[in-house]
Amino acid sequence: MTVYAAFADRLRRGDSTFTAWVGWPEPMVAGALAQAGYDAVTLDMQHGAIDYLGVLRSIPLIMAADRPAVVRIPVGEFATASRLLDAGAAAIIAPMVNSAADARALVAFTKLPPVGQRSWSPYAALPLSGLTAAAYLAGGNALVRVFAMVETREALGALDDILAVDGIDGIFVGPSDLSIALSDGAQVDAEAPAVEEALDHVVARCRAAGKVPGVYAITAQRAKTLAARGFVFIAVGSDGLLLHSAARQAIGILRG
Amino acid sequence: MTVYAAFADRLRRGDSTFTAWVGWPEPMVAGALAQAGYDAVTLDMQHGAIDYLGVLRSIPLIMAADRPAVVRIPVGEFATASRLLDAGAAAIIAPMVNSAADARALVAFTKLPPVGQRSWSPYAALPLSGLTAAAYLAGGNALVRVFAMVETREALGALDDILAVDGIDGIFVGPSDLSIALSDGAQVDAEAPAVEEALDHVVARCRAAGKVPGVYAITAQRAKTLAARGFVFIAVGSDGLLLHSAARQAIGILRG
Amino acid sequence: MTVYAAFADRLRRGDSTFTAWVGWPEPMVAGALAQAGYDAVTLDMQHGAIDYLGVLRSIPLIMAADRPAVVRIPVGEFATASRLLDAGAAAIIAPMVNSAADARALVAFTKLPPVGQRSWSPYAALPLSGLTAAAYLAGGNALVRVFAMVETREALGALDDILAVDGIDGIFVGPSDLSIALSDGAQVDAEAPAVEEALDHVVARCRAAGKVPGVYAITAQRAKTLAARGFVFIAVGSDGLLLHSAARQAIGILRG
Amino acid sequence: MTVYAAFADRLRRGDSTFTAWVGWPEPMVAGALAQAGYDAVTLDMQHGAIDYLGVLRSIPLIMAADRPAVVRIPVGEFATASRLLDAGAAAIIAPMVNSAADARALVAFTKLPPVGQRSWSPYAALPLSGLTAAAYLAGGNALVRVFAMVETREALGALDDILAVDGIDGIFVGPSDLSIALSDGAQVDAEAPAVEEALDHVVARCRAAGKVPGVYAITAQRAKTLAARGFVFIAVGSDGLLLHSAARQAIGILRG
Amino acid sequence: MTVYAAFADRLRRGDSTFTAWVGWPEPMVAGALAQAGYDAVTLDMQHGAIDYLGVLRSIPLIMAADRPAVVRIPVGEFATASRLLDAGAAAIIAPMVNSAADARALVAFTKLPPVGQRSWSPYAALPLSGLTAAAYLAGGNALVRVFAMVETREALGALDDILAVDGIDGIFVGPSDLSIALSDGAQVDAEAPAVEEALDHVVARCRAAGKVPGVYAITAQRAKTLAARGFVFIAVGSDGLLLHSAARQAIGILRG
Amino acid sequence: MTVYAAFADRLRRGDSTFTAWVGWPEPMVAGALAQAGYDAVTLDMQHGAIDYLGVLRSIPLIMAADRPAVVRIPVGEFATASRLLDAGAAAIIAPMVNSAADARALVAFTKLPPVGQRSWSPYAALPLSGLTAAAYLAGGNALVRVFAMVETREALGALDDILAVDGIDGIFVGPSDLSIALSDGAQVDAEAPAVEEALDHVVARCRAAGKVPGVYAITAQRAKTLAARGFVFIAVGSDGLLLHSAARQAIGILRG
Ligand SMILES: [Mg+2]
């Protein structure tokens, strides 16, 4: 089974799936995290420094470690999602999907007809998937996972509508933005009570819809907690946070 | 006559014009194909790996070989088209133009006032064109060619409306996407009967409108056939396909 | 006081603030101009060759010289504005803002809730600002300056509406595009009488609204004149123009 | 068996081993050729445009296709050879090795003690080899192949001495340079009679010494001939030559 | 006091000075480690993937955090050392300096006349140092620190001769290579008894010569031990090791 | 006549030839200076930030403006000189050539047999020169100019011996280094009396030997003076100096 099929199956089965999170535009970083043992590696174009070419160069290094490459695109840049799927990305996370209309626009760019209108030419994805063109056309939509980010009041309100959009495979919660939204800009706190409540709500609605609940967690401890609460696809920390914490730990010993 | 004027004239005259197709973000590849004898070199940002800076670095190498640089932008990224015209691109191919409204949006970003609202500052195009600012303002729209891609049922239905949009200089058919669309997602076959029929229809309507019919062909043989059927601007293969076929040919000899 | 606060304060006080203008995607150029003595350095993604990563690598070099980094984004690429604010940009200039709706869309991506919906994660801006996350959430909108470009008839007509949008901190006039627009495409002349009139009008309306009038000037002499006429944030020339004029001056001596 | 061991074994067995040849600094080109079916991919830093980082980014893409990455270094840049072995290169080709002293200097940088003095830290080679540090220290020299180029009169005269240097695993003939040398600068002709004679001589002496005879061939046909004459490691053409010939072939059809 | 002077003074005083160690060619990594609290950041061109331009782009980010940038060059590439000092490096570590002759060659490229023959043009170092050209010419040698690596039997035997070379400011021990050398290639063990003995010997001889003893340590714990044993300039781990250990720690929690 | 032949002829005729000087690794800068009107553009790898790939990308932009690209290599990196000649450089400036032996080593890497041992494969130079392989082999040495830098007492003492080396086409004086050398490290002053005297001496000896006297001048005024004193190939300022002076001039007006 290819990396794509294994990843999609794992998410369908509901096994906890932890992804590293990369913001630096250096493919060797993504490659190193892919080899470290995470279930996936996510490249963050929204709040990271990684650019289009950095993502393109990272994907084959992640795939060489038999791990799926996931990409979070910038808000609304759906054409970029299409290009990255061509390049071999196994999943797309789209931030700030606030309505069924947003979700449909996302699907239009990430799923092949007849579900969406993703334009044809999976130039790198095809050889990586091991499929013929015909098989990819028939089965590509089942291999590629599409997550809509829910991180505003509006999105929470439209959650069931978003989940009902054909081609949306899961929800990915951004708890920091959600905390700002739910407090009307008063606080950023990914574990605020209102956020916690929303998190459980998202898990419940995803389950009801047969779709994958996903979330970002700043620490491994928090990620484990969220997995226990039902999240299936869980992002953990980031390259910068990992390096910083390891450096601070080393300096603590040096200065200790 | 500059490369720009020669290219626009050639298309106006209806001489078969064959363009190389580049997906790799290495300017030396584009430069090599420009020197090989094609009539133009197209840089594919939609389904290729080439990024913005790769295009910017390729354009002068193509122009140094007295060939026009054409760019296919990602779906809907019209602001990128403006930037690439500033950098010296001679033509823009915009994918998935499905309506007159799409076509007008494309023109807004690619033609100077009063036709469109392309913002002023042809920083590299001006010296490459050899014109004064005033002459470029007056004549730039005639030098720069804009192709709307027709590759869906919707677009085929709106073909005459798209052709009627002032500032659209030609149609470029994407036969693979069109075959998927016309089969409702059932098959990808650039030579399916329904596609062949559509191709002839596009040529006829372009002629009627006095605009340039263009198309993508995967092989030189197919390109020649399509030229014979009336297409004027014809893309042929890609850098990756050329290298792959040459490598397979060499390996055939080596293993033979 | 940090660079951000000092820049925002200076603009609020109305002190003439002159920014260098960079189009080349080489961070050392931006760094050199930051050290040369300008009040700010603006990186031009609309009509310059600088790309996303070029901007990201330039910002810390500009900040290391205690100067704010400003970015002009391509038309309508508001998601890019969010990403660049995360990376430490002190201000955004958005071209072709033609209506209050355009201005609101710009603010949505550049101001934090409750003013806008800028997504949270100022990964580089936070350490550069010296603030805690809570303080940045509360005060970030006051640090980051957002300029709407007025460079069409439509925009001039909507000027007061644009100025009334909460989160718009200033207007930046593009005199060349404005001259084309006001002449219906007949001429490009940044000092045409109709432009001059519009410039004074913008200064007056900005003052009335308590917002910052900004403008692009091709020479230092023109910049000084515009400052005297009331503009507060004034861009001067560009890296390419500076190098070209210095080279021509040197060659004049050599050939003299 | 890893790629390294399989490559070294294959050369030891004397099976004809054909390598692609890459001059462009774009890793995707090397990756594409690795997938095309060659037995190895060689990155040419001497007469190609590929730089250090281009090589580093190409190696994992070649290895991901289960092919060994070979690097030809610039003349005398032996420290670069060490760095590339750390990065995962499976073999080094060193041009202009004209004496046993040159060969010993090459070995000093490419073989671990006690054979050479290659400095320790195979940071990428270690994980790619699947070995422990101790196993790599003991066995690394047997995995990494080192070719001395013979392409001058002086080198031909010292051939047996060069072959006798412990750590030199093979000879790689540069027929063009050799033809220039043997004609005292009068002609470049890789198939000149004096070159042909020298080629057979090199094969014979390599066999006598139990080392690998290697050679560069400009076409697949020539490569096959040289394999039949006893060469074991044979480089064929280049990325640029492949693309050029495929492009010329396509243009021939288009213009035909 | 500038970063240069502070660093040189600190080493002269003998205060334990811990440097981060960077192998990735992404300046943001070096910048992050500079901000994390190490006393210096060393960029490793010998056994890291960082290239010349990566070093040039990292130096200003390290200096912006008020930390000195140190560079380990590849074996014998002394001309690179000159270029990096021009670019602002505060110190050079040269591997495999095995004799007084090697040390003199190193000094020739890293110290200004009359001590060495470093060529003039500290284009970035001059503004970073805050000195006039005259002051830099007079005082530059005292600001820039040059470390000779001792990591072979031959070098240990020549230790006092190397220390006696005017312009050599310190010794930097490579314990892994030294362990290989002292075991005649039998083992790599940075804490082998023979290495431990050599380490104490180097500290003693450096003290006797009034020069700085330096060493590489793979962990913070080991670094602390070596500081306690008298080493003054101590490198700790690497970016790759930090990220890997932090990732493994996180995964341990996730899988725990 | 090609750029190569025109440049070599011009130097032979003794016409004053002024070259721009580039240190930034951005090809657009070199391209802009090539278009500005200098007789040549020199890329400075010794004291500039430009790297190997930066040079390779700059050369075709310079040639596209019909100007020869000259490269100053780092001290002693003669293999790099060979690679850059392959890539199309029209001339090499080698710093710190202190003896006839140094000069012969330089020639060995920059002139084809029988004069030197430059290895064959002018992959980009051949098409740029418009010659066949045979013609390039016969005439390439006459097209490519090689300058030995004289900038130490030792070099001055060996001047006639260096000039006598077949394949050395000219001398290039580095006045700053020479001033340091002639003052035994006491001062850097490119116009010190001892330097002035040496400059006239170099011109005289070059003339006597029928070779080209070259020199670096920091300003256009100084360049003109040195041309009047007999120098034929004169470098003027640098990209950084040009930009800085233009920026300071602009700021002078703004603050005036
Ligand atoms: Mg978010």
Ligand SMILES: [Mg+2]
């Ligand atoms: Mg299509």
Ligand SMILES: [Mg+2]
């Ligand atoms: Mg404008």
Ligand SMILES: [Mg+2]
């Ligand atoms: Mg050769």
Ligand SMILES: [Mg+2]
């Ligand atoms: Mg070592």
Ligand SMILES: [Mg+2]
């Ligand atoms: Mg010098």
